[in-house]
Amino acid sequence: xxxxxTTGMIMGAAGSTVYYNLKLRHPTLPLPIIDYxxxxxxxxxxxxxxxxxxxxxxxxxxxxxxxLLIFIFM
Numbered sequence: 875x876x877x878x879x880t881t882g883m884i885m886g887a888a889g890s891t892v893y894y895n896l897k898l899r900h901p902t903l904p905l906p907i908i909d910y911x912x913x914x915x916x917x918x919x920x921x922x923x924x925x926x927x928x929x930x931x932x933x934x935x936x937x938x939x940x941x942l943l944i945f946i947f948m
Contacts, residue, residue: 896908
């Protein structure tokens with residue numbers, strides 16, 4: 875029950891931040907503050923990374939995932 879409410883709170887905060895930033899403009903250039911081209915460029919790599927991470931989480935044991943994460947983030 876708490877996990878769903880936490881996820882909902884995070885999603886609501888992220889959504890409201892994006893909505894707020896949609897109206898903002900760049901301080902010196904006549905551009906929106908959100909770079910949509912960059913967001914579209916990152917999206918495929920983000921989806922690929924999520925897919926690989928889910929596959930590794932299913933294939934590897936829990937202790938091995940923990941060791942790999944510690945090794946990667948050191």
